[in-house]
Amino acid sequence: MPVTLIYADHAWLGGDGMARGVVIEVRGEWITAVRQGVPAPPPGAVHLRGITVPGLANAHSHAFHRALRGRTQRERGTFWTWREQMYGVAARLTPDTYHALARAAYAEMALAGVACVGEFHYVHHDTGGRPYSSPNAMGEALLAAAAEAGIRITLLDTCYLRGGFGMPLEGPQLRFGDRDAAAWADRASALKGGGHARIGAAVHSVRAVPSEEIGTVSGWARERGAPLHFHLSEQVAENEACLSAYGRTPAELLAEHGALGSLSSAVHATHLRPEDVALLGGSRTAVCMCPTTERDLADGIGPARSLADAGSPLSLGSDSNAVVDLFEEARGVELDERLASRHRGHWLAADLLRAATSDGHASLGWPEAGRIEAGAPADLVTVTLDSVRMAGSPLGALVESVVFAATAADVREVFVGGRHVVTGGRHQLIEDVPAALTAAILELT
Amino acid sequence: MPVTLIYADHAWLGGDGMARGVVIEVRGEWITAVRQGVPAPPPGAVHLRGITVPGLANAHSHAFHRALRGRTQRERGTFWTWREQMYGVAARLTPDTYHALARAAYAEMALAGVACVGEFHYVHHDTGGRPYSSPNAMGEALLAAAAEAGIRITLLDTCYLRGGFGMPLEGPQLRFGDRDAAAWADRASALKGGGHARIGAAVHSVRAVPSEEIGTVSGWARERGAPLHFHLSEQVAENEACLSAYGRTPAELLAEHGALGSLSSAVHATHLRPEDVALLGGSRTAVCMCPTTERDLADGIGPARSLADAGSPLSLGSDSNAVVDLFEEARGVELDERLASRHRGHWLAADLLRAATSDGHASLGWPEAGRIEAGAPADLVTVTLDSVRMAGSPLGALVESVVFAATAADVREVFVGGRHVVTGGRHQLIEDVPAALTAAILELT
Numbered sequence: 001m002p003v004t005l006i007y008a009d010h011a012w013l014g015g016d017g018m019a020r021g022v023v024i025e026v027r028g029e030w031i032t033a034v035r036q037g038v039p040a041p042p043p044g045a046v047h048l049r050g051i052t053v054p055g056l057a058n059a060h061s062h063a064f065h066r067a068l069r070g071r072t073q074r075e076r077g078t079f080w081t082w083r084e085q086m087y088g089v090a091a092r093l094t095p096d097t098y099h100a101l102a103r104a105a106y107a108e109m110a111l112a113g114v115a116c117v118g119e120f121h122y123v124h125h126d127t128g129g130r131p132y133s134s135p136n137a138m139g140e141a142l143l144a145a146a147a148e149a150g151i152r153i154t155l156l157d158t159c160y161l162r163g164g165f166g167m168p169l170e171g172p173q174l175r176f177g178d179r180d181a182a183a184w185a186d187r188a189s190a191l192k193g194g195g196h197a198r199i200g201a202a203v204h205s206v207r208a209v210p211s212e213e214i215g216t217v218s219g220w221a222r223e224r225g226a227p228l229h230f231h232l233s234e235q236v237a238e239n240e241a242c243l244s245a246y247g248r249t250p251a252e253l254l255a256e257h258g259a260l261g262s263l264s265s266a267v268h269a270t271h272l273r274p275e276d277v278a279l280l281g282g283s284r285t286a287v288c289m290c291p292t293t294e295r296d297l298a299d300g301i302g303p304a305r306s307l308a309d310a311g312s313p314l315s316l317g318s319d320s321n322a323v324v325d326l327f328e329e330a331r332g333v334e335l336d337e338r339l340a341s342r343h344r345g346h347w348l349a350a351d352l353l354r355a356a357t358s359d360g361h362a363s364l365g366w367p368e369a370g371r372i373e374a375g376a377p378a379d380l381v382t383v384t385l386d387s388v389r390m391a392g393s394p395l396g397a398l399v400e401s402v403v404f405a406a407t408a409a410d411v412r413e414v415f416v417g418g419r420h421v422v423t424g425g426r427h428q429l430i431e432d433v434p435a436a437l438t439a440a441i442l443e444l445t
Numbered sequence: 446m447p448v449t450l451i452y453a454d455h456a457w458l459g460g461d462g463m464a465r466g467v468v469i470e471v472r473g474e475w476i477t478a479v480r481q482g483v484p485a486p487p488p489g490a491v492h493l494r495g496i497t498v499p500g501l502a503n504a505h506s507h508a509f510h511r512a513l514r515g516r517t518q519r520e521r522g523t524f525w526t527w528r529e530q531m532y533g534v535a536a537r538l539t540p541d542t543y544h545a546l547a548r549a550a551y552a553e554m555a556l557a558g559v560a561c562v563g564e565f566h567y568v569h570h571d572t573g574g575r576p577y578s579s580p581n582a583m584g585e586a587l588l589a590a591a592a593e594a595g596i597r598i599t600l601l602d603t604c605y606l607r608g609g610f611g612m613p614l615e616g617p618q619l620r621f622g623d624r625d626a627a628a629w630a631d632r633a634s635a636l637k638g639g640g641h642a643r644i645g646a647a648v649h650s651v652r653a654v655p656s657e658e659i660g661t662v663s664g665w666a667r668e669r670g671a672p673l674h675f676h677l678s679e680q681v682a683e684n685e686a687c688l689s690a691y692g693r694t695p696a697e698l699l700a701e702h703g704a705l706g707s708l709s710s711a712v713h714a715t716h717l718r719p720e721d722v723a724l725l726g727g728s729r730t731a732v733c734m735c736p737t738t739e740r741d742l743a744d745g746i747g748p749a750r751s752l753a754d755a756g757s758p759l760s761l762g763s764d765s766n767a768v769v770d771l772f773e774e775a776r777g778v779e780l781d782e783r784l785a786s787r788h789r790g791h792w793l794a795a796d797l798l799r800a801a802t803s804d805g806h807a808s809l810g811w812p813e814a815g816r817i818e819a820g821a822p823a824d825l826v827t828v829t830l831d832s833v834r835m836a837g838s839p840l841g842a843l844v845e846s847v848v849f850a851a852t853a854a855d856v857r858e859v860f861v862g863g864r865h866v867v868t869g870g871r872h873q874l875i876e877d878v879p880a881a882l883t884a885a886i887l888e889l890t
Contacts (some may be wrong), residue, residue, distance in 0.1 A: 070846030071839050076790030108833040236787070298783035322849065324833070338743035339781065342681070345521025388553040388769070389853075391879035392886035394516050401515030404767065408834075409854035434836035441837035 001027045004418065006380065007041035008052035010398055013372050014358070016350045018051065018398040026378040029195075029417035033374050046420075048382040048413055050390075051402050053353060054370045055115025055379025055416060056326045057360025059288045060229070060267050060317025062120055063102040063142065064089055067441045069322050079235055079297045086320075087172040089444055090123050095132065097443050098123070099141035104436035106149035107427050108324050112408035113381035115416045116152035118288075118317065118364045120202050120229060120267070122160045122176045124187070129174035135187050143197050150421035150429045151196070152379075154364040156229045157188040158202035159209050159217045165245040181209070181216035188220065196417070198365050200227035203259060205234075206242050206250040214257035221263065227365040228259060229288070232266040234299050239271055251276035260285045265315060265363045270294060270302040277303060281310020286363040291332025293319035301340045304333050305347070314355040315363040325408040330356045349403040382413035446472045449863065451825065452486035453497035455843055458817050459803070461795045463496065463843040471823040474640075474862035478819050491865075493827040493858055495835075496847050498798060499815045500560025500824025500861060501771045502805025504733045505674070505712050505762025507565055508547040508587065509534055512886045514767050524680055524742045532617040534889055535568050540577065542888050543568070544586035549881035550766060551594035552872050557769050557853035558826035560861045561597035563733075563762065563809045565647050565674060565712070567605045567621045569632070574619035580632050588642050595866035595874045596641070597824075599809040601674045602633040603647035604654050604662045610690040626654070626661035633665065641862070643810050645672035648704060650679075651687050651695040659702035666708065672810040673704060674733070677711040679744050684716055696721035705730045710760060710808045715739065715747040722748060726755020731808040735764035736777025746785045749778050750792070759800040760808040770853040775801045794848040827858035 004026040011022035013034065023042060025033040041047045067089050072082055093101075102119075109117055119142050125131050134140070139155055146153035160176035161184075163169045169177045178184035191199045201221040203209045209217065221228035233239050233250050242250045251272065254260055260283035267288045269280065280287065287307045294300065297320070308314055316329040323329075330352040337346045361370035369377050383402055385393055387410045393401035414422035427433050449471040456467035458479065468487060470478040486492045512534050517527055538546075547564075554562055564587050570576050579585070584600055591598035605621035606629075608614045614622045623629035636644045646666040648654045654662065666673035678684050678695050687695045696717065699705055705728035712733045714725065725732060732752045739745065742765070753759055761774040768774075775797040782791045806815035814822050828847050830838055832855045838846035859867035872878050 067837065069837065070842045070850050073794055073845035073849045074842055076788075078788060082789065111833055295780035295784055296789075298787045298789045300787055301784055335740035336784065339740055339746055339784065342743045342745055343521075343523060344527065344741075344743045349518055385883075386879050387854075388556055388878050388882065391882035392512065392514065394886075394890060397515045397519055400518035404518045405515050407852060407854060409832075409852060433833050434831050437833065437836035438830075445839060 003027055005042050005045040006048060007038070007045040008048040008382070009050065011052040011372055012353060012399060016348060016399065022052070024372060024380070026418050029377055031372065031374055031376050031378050034372055050382050050384040050386070050412060051398055052380055052382045053402065054357040054372050055381055056113045056356050057116045057315065057364055057370055058109055058114045058318050058326060059118045059265065059315035059360045059363045060120055060290055060319050061117050061321060062319065063105045063321065064093055064098060064123065066105040066321040066437070067101060067444050068320065071445070079299065082297055090175065091172040092444050093123055095137040095141045097440065098138060099145050101440040101444060102142050102145035103148050103430070104433060104440045105321060106146050106151055107430045107433040108437065110149050110151050110414055110421050111411060111425070111427055111433060112324050112326060113411040113414055114151060114326060115379040115381070115414065116154065116361060116364055116366060116369060117146060118154045118156055118229065120156045120158055122158035122204055124178065125175050127175065129169070129177055136191050139191055147196050148429065150416055150419060152366065152416065153196065154198045154200050154227060154366070155191060156200045156202040156227065157191060158204050159184040159213070160204040161213060162208050162210060164207050165241045181213035185216055185220045200229065200365055202228065203230040205231040205238065206253050207238055211246060211253055211257060214254065214259055218258035222258070225263065227363060228264045229267055230254060230259060232269045233271045233276070234268040236271050249273060249276050251279050255279050255283065267317065268294065268299060268302060269307060270300045272303060277306050277310050281307055281312045284311050286315055286359070287312045288315045288317050288363060289333050290317040290319035291329050291336055292323040296320060296322050301336045305337055313359040313362065315360040316355050326356050327403060327406045327408065331404050349400040352403050353399060378415055378418040380413070380415040381411060383410045384412045448472055450487050450490040451493060452483070452490040453493040453827070454495065456497040456817055457798060457844060461793060461844065467497070469817060469825070471863050474822055476817065476819055476821050476823050479817055495827050495829040495831070495857065496843055497825055497827045498847065499802040499817050500826055500859070501558045501801050502561045502760065502809055502815055503554055503559045503763050503771060504563045504710065504760035504805045504808045505565055505735055505764050506562050506766060507764065508550045508766065509538055509543060509568065511550040511766040511882070512546060512889050513765065516890070524744065527742055535620065536617040537889050538568055540582040540586045542885065543583060544590050546885040546889060547587050547590035548593050548875070549878060549885045551591050551596055552875045552878040553769050553882065555594050555596050555859055555866050556856060556870070556872055556878060557771060558856040558859055559596060559771060560824040560826070560859065561599065561806055561809055561811060561814060562591060563599045563601055563674065565601045565603055567603035567649055569623065570620050572620065574614070574622055581636050584636055592641050593874065595861055595864060597811065597861065598641065599643045599645050599672060599811070600636060601645045601647040601672065602636060603649050604629040604658070605649040606654050606658060607652065609652050610686045626658035630661055630665045645674065645810055647673065648675040650676040650683065651698050652683055656691060656698055656702060659699065659704055663703035667703070670708065672808065673709045674712055675699060675704060677714045678716045678721070679713040681716050694718060694721050696724050700724050700728065712762065713739065713744060713747060714752060715745045717748055722751050722755050726752055726757045729756050731760055731804070732757045733760045733762050733808060734778050735762040736774050736781055737768040738764035741765060741767050746781045750782055758804040758807065760805040761800050771801045772848060772851045772853065776849050794845040797848050798844060823860055823863040825858070825860040826856060828855045829857045
């Protein structure tokens with residue numbers, strides 16, 4: 001197998017600092033060796049100028065929300081009024097239009113350095129809940145979209161059975177629902193991963209899956225060693241309704257039904273009691289924060305630091321895709337905690353970068369990825385130092401600079417599984433990503 | 446005088462929506478006519494594709510803080526420990542090195558669409574407080590820097606007399622101090638504005654200017670009809686020390702000494718009592734919020750909405766220049782208020798754009814600017830619709846899209862006073878802005 005040599009001026013190898021002069025040897029899809037302190041590029045090496053980090057993991061996405069960007073900022077209201085607008089787009093999706101939109105949205109992610117997306121997917125069926133002739137037509141459209149955009153995907157096929165505690169699905173929600181968790185499991189079991197794709201499970205929330213059905217989903221994931229995700233306590237109203245329905249917090253209810261553990265990820269985890277933090281941390285359940293969405297939807301600021309201290313690894317998600325910039329998500333965790341605490345320095349920049357890379361990949365069931373080391377897939381992202389944003393970054397604080405000053409617009413090169421997907425800031429598989437986004441969104445709105 | 450015709454596909458003329466097919470007639474530095482609803486560009490017109498808004502006003506900047514970007518994210522601590530690092534750079538500035546840094550920092554601002562900067566300038570004297578042979582050497586370096594970067598400036602010459610309540614200046618602070626407010630006024634009176642520059646005043650804070658000296662600065666500004674700015678209640682500790690020293694809140698103290706009013710701007714205004722909000726609003730004192738800095742420095746979330754309801758116009762500042770992106774500042778006001786309130790929709794996008802343009806310019810003493818209308822200076826900023834961030838922006842929500850989705854990286858064209866300063870995203874006066882930033886910062890760190 002031919003060897004490609006890549007030379008990175010600066011590369012983050014997982015420590016607190018940045019390594020200089022790093023030679024990365026790639027065979028096929030894999031990194032086979034890494035050497036640092038090499039003074040100049042070896043002959044024939046691909047030279048990555050700037051800062052190279054592992055491929056980013058976007059651990060929580062709803063691809064179709066990309067069509068809402070800008071559109072939902074006109075009205076006053078809450079998470080719940082925003083949800084009505086989101087349902088409007090969900091109602092119009094077809095396998096074809098969703099494929100086009102997700103392909104473009106994933107290409108936007110690739111341009112932002114995302115090598116792997118966790119798609120929390122619940123728009124399963126046709127209008128009114130009628131199954132498509134191919135029952136996974138929608139999920140398969142998303143798997144194909146990621147392949148065409150050149151990124152990895154974990155399709156988190158989501159169980160969504162109720163419109164709220166004790167309430168049936170209604171209107172657009174009918175598309176989300178399987179008959180019960182057993183029917184969900186049958187359908188989800190038919191999904192096939194592949195080189196670029198793995199299949200995981202999700203419990204949409206304790207609102208949407210009754211307690212007696214949660215165990216079926218947890219069990220399905222556990223049997224397969226697959227990741228299991230769930231929205232958790234994003235809104236105070238959800239906590240109150242859960243307490244009133246079950247006498248338990250959402251975290252307690254999920255724990256009781258086997259949904260916590262080191263292959264599980266709680267998304268948002270905004271409004272928690274100390275006992276919830278202890279349950280999540282003690283079970284090593286990962287926590288996925290989505291700061292730009294949590295700002296947008298007025299969710300509040302979750303206790304990311306306390307959760308990490310209790311034992312929960314952090315991952316990051318673009319969620320609603322109103323913003324697609326994992327650097328902004330990473331610094332958002334620290335910056336919003338500063339607003340809440342009036343103190344700086346809750347997270348080391350390296351810890352935030354770990355959340356955006358290795359810990360995010362682990363949350364998506366790719367524990368071998370998100371690392372620049374022998375044996376890892378060759379997923380690399382280079383951020384330029386030649387933009388106005390990154391210019392003047394101090395050599396002694398390059399990890400801090402990339403986390404606190406870089407934006408998606410500063411990403412120049414992206415390799416996914418050894419394939420050079422983004423070159424000089426241009427996507428190599430989809431010629432005009434903005435045009436693809438515009439066309440796909442126009443079709444749906 | 447020759448006429449230039451500019452045709453904007455979409456332009457924001459100050460209302461809640463976006464106008465289409467806008468012809469802007471420019472003679473010299475001025476807009477002389479505006480027509481909308483023109484179906485195609487007139488022959489010979491400069492065609493601005495995308496969304497054109499008035500030049501942005503960055504109402505609060507400390508240019509030299511640009512050298513701290515990334516560097517201050519390594520340590521735990523507070524505003525007060527951050528300040529020690531900031532003093533380290535302040536101690537090394539000379540008129541030459543500060544000129545080079547400010548020129549590059551202002552060029553970064555121009556690329557981000559800033560047509561006018563309010564420089565809150567307090568590094569007046571040489572080491573130990575020795576006056577330069579030309580007493581305004583530092584301020585003049587900043588005026589020249591803005592001219593070379595192609596933007597307007599209001600130099601807010603800042604009175605800074607004490608190291609804290611009842612404490613003398615010490616160490617690096619000695620460079621900030623004049624003997625007393627009368628000496629400050631003598632020096633400030635020698636500053637000359639010009640076509641691109643106006644001179645204003647600032648009271649650094651109630652920490653740094655004793656109560657009996659505030660009136661001299663207020664009076665100086667009032668006599669000249671010049672803007673007067675001051676940092677206000679950014680930290681709880683400042684409020685407590687002020688109450689203990691004077692038995693009054695900072696806002697009350699400033700009101701007593703004639704510092705409030707419609708030509709005045711309170712910067713930050715984070716920790717206010719309801720009485721303070723009433724004082725600021727009732728006097729029509731403007732309020733300048735700097736959300737990215739207020740996140741960074743763990744200041745907290747100021748009551749921007751309550752202040753506006755009470756009568757205070759909003760303006761926006763990049764302050765520490767850790768981020769130079771007025772769109773991020775604009776949406777930051779709304780998004781952080783969402784985090785604090787758990788509710789969406791405190792500000793219309795058009796109101797935030799007004800803060801970034803006309804209200805920001807008014808706060809800097811350019812009430813005629815920041816508007817696309819006959820009689821205004823020809824300051825225009827075009828944001829592309831062809832980036833991944835802006836692609837798919839709905840025609841019915843372009844104001845919302847530019848405020849909530851655009852970044853500094855999406856700015857393509859900037860005119861300041863009729864001069865085309867940025868073309869196709871490239872600065873026309875300074876060839877390599879990132880290189881200029883890097884060189885200037887290396888010199889200082």
